[in-house]
Amino acid sequence: MIDQVTTYAKAIVSKKILASKKVVQACKRHLKDLEKSEQDDFPYYFDVRKSEAVIKFIGSLPNPDDGKPMTLINYQAFIIGSLFGWKKKETGYRRYTMAVVSMARKQGKSIIVAGIALYMLRYEKTPLVARQIYTAANKRDQAKVTFNYAVAFLDSLRKISKYFRQHTRIKRDEIEDVTSHSFIKPLSKDTKGIQGLNALLGILDEQADSNDCSVLEAIQKSQRQQEQPLTIVISTVSTNVNGWFHEKEYRYATQVLNGEIKDDSYFAIWYEQENEEELQDEKTWIKSNPILISKKISKKLLPKLREDWERAQSMETTTSSKIFTFNMWQQASEDSYISVKEWANTLVEDKPNLYGRDVYLGMDLARVGDLSAVSWVVPIEEENKFYVDGHGFVGTRGGIENKIQRDKIEYSMLHKRGEVTFSNLQSGNIDDQQIIDYIYNLINEYHWNVIGICYDRYSANHIIDTFNEDGFTMIDVAQGYATLSEPTKQFRKLVQDKKIMHPDNRMLEIAVNNSVVKSVNDAIILDKTMYRNKIDLLAALLDAFTQAYNHDFSTSYSKDDDYYENQFHF
Template identity: 40%
Template structure:
């Protein structure tokens, strides 16, 4: 008789019997809701889910040699992946996102799943290829070595398994000889992967990936399969411009019901708030192995000193939050804004008829030209930011895309930027001014001022006059005397929730890239690398220099100090 461990765990999490992250509560509720759904074209097969659980519980832990006893969350993961099917018998979940703090057995689970697919898989019947991939060959070897150790233990006690498998350690390859299926360790070198059809692909520590090359290569090889599987497995990281963080944002939409994807399995164990790190009873949210009491004692014993040291020293907390509590943090603790503070203020707002301050950061070719509109929400005494950027093509747009790691084609298609129409590749300022005119007219905006950086303003002011623009013009020089107070005030208002903004990937990226430089008690922002764009944020701050002088009708506002 098979036992439904998956549903049992889901019920414990949803009821609160097992404490879990908000995302995992939603993931468990999703499972329970799907069991009751009459519209979902999938059913849950308890026997198939139990089969993979029993298989993994026959495998030895590579480090101890003892048979693995799966925790409830591990049964939930492997049972979900192998228990949901459609009426044709094909798997529901073709993609998975599995994330938790380090030392919680995620790689061990995946190595066991790889071995299960090699020995038990049926699609295709012959020559299945299981890829254990990562950013580096050393990282890919970790999961492979676990799979190798588990299979070696089985071969010692099972002549049948020994007879149908072959291990080639030098090639990091395991073969099932009777159907020519293989498990291979591969690194993030797309040229080595092209042409392979990985029916079951695993990307380990995906947070280290700088682009989607390996993901796209693995996925392309699966398009003709009925039961492809691509599993992303990783802790959180610092690269908030990378593909893993894009997935992290997307899974939140799926779990919240704002995006529909029935074929994506999600398990994300993380702390919901930074304050939770002070109470070890909350740590199970990001360290689900704490479900097992003896392992909870061990994890608390090992993590607690690291947390105390980081808190006492006031440094290194980012590393603790990422690795021990699976929370995304920016690479530099000098970051101007915590991106989580920024992102929580993203919302829609009706800008029609609002008073607006326009910030203009011009470039000629290499950087972006950006316009930002700081609207006044006079009802709530808040600011609302919208933005648009212009992209030069000098030197070739494709090269710029690869250098900046930004898909300007797609962003232009989505309406977040405009690509220059000049054959020279430099920014066409007529396009910039046309955009401002159209935006102001379409939304019936009451323009209070245009605030601009004097660099590269050549001829633009004259063109504004020729167009009959009679707005107040403010030159914003890039120096602490002008920018320090507004820059600090803007940051504080973001934290307090008094600066809201539209969804805008280029403005988001600028916030992620900006670091704060403190010089002589003045704050300025800059970027670490040339290709890291902060222009949309700079144009926002230019507008805010004058916007934050605005006095709401019933309050007195302190004016900035200009030296």
């Protein structure tokens, strides 16, 4: 029997089809699980007959434009067949309850999700009746996009099928299966009764721009009594690099595919270009545009993609093309300081030994009571690199929940991660003593040799005086092009050259993601008129880097130092 899922997986893994790392990982996962399914202690098996049945149904849906079957392309078959073919040995129910699928625009995503919705409306057996299926989004017009696709497919299907005319009915905002009293409805945040659902299937389309995952949470909470629920999030990426889809879902999908997290009920596949260099080689564009595998479609689509990309480069407006055409996360501004990918490439899981090192400290202190930051740059001499990190201090005037809503930053989550400290003051203003104590604790913990503490003169207060009195070298960093331009350029270059190391600090990542530069002639500095976007940790880091970028690696460390560490212990 034909097995389109396994055939596609083998073609990807054997490199017969060029694919991104995450697609290769998803296909390897399928093949490895197929091998493990032969073992008694592996709880899942792959039902080829079921997989092919669903693929066949969705591939038979008539195109609303010409009435011809919407024959599926191999990657569409892989996604659909994976979701329905993998089952639990104990119950026969579907294995996957959550699926995240991402690819460039115009890849036939609507066929996948609308087809799945129609299949489950008519053919699902668990439950036999009252199956609730929702096409969901934060706003009603977006929620109706997938719903309208399902309507169009069903309308065409009803014209050629007496069976579907008998069993289904299309209403204004509902598709009904009259036999089982089941339905498909659009669902948005403002839908009445959103907390009282009992969803079997929830489909969320184009979620990358959303700052609010309340609809997803409402669907998943409502599925707790379902025996084999399914939630599908399918989206192209966006500029919203601090939103939940990037910060939570993209990270989690990456960890699952990397094998860092074991989640057998979570399906993920991500079609994306992996670096800027690939954009210059159109042979690699299939990584984010899997539909190009079709010669018929490629003949029409590829010239259009090529034309759009060439125009975007000529006009220096490549951000939207990188997002929609190549599914690459981008900051909103063309003047973004450091790209998402560049920063991610310098992340290290294992922190180097920081004990007894030189350190350059930077402070960006709030004038009133909003957010302050302390960052540090530690030269790692044996690697000729800098390790950087930081910590935020959050004012709580008006309540932390109001601040979360205003800044669109999950401070409570960051607080749990140990990346920010909330003010202890009753007024909610920044507590200077907390900052002082944090810096002293940091210095004492690592026995650092503090080369200097750098600060912005316009936010000077008694914190500066305290460290002055204790004999630290305090460096007043003028906030202008003459002082900051070269360090700002050098820091970015070192990030690009992977000479910077940093931990998984979400607060620092938010600052980097939000940072935009302004320029005069060839000089650049961070644009602090965008301060509402909270770049404080990066601003403090660059203050410290005004001194650190001149650090002399050649004289401060020698491998011979290990002699004194190892030779005299008896």
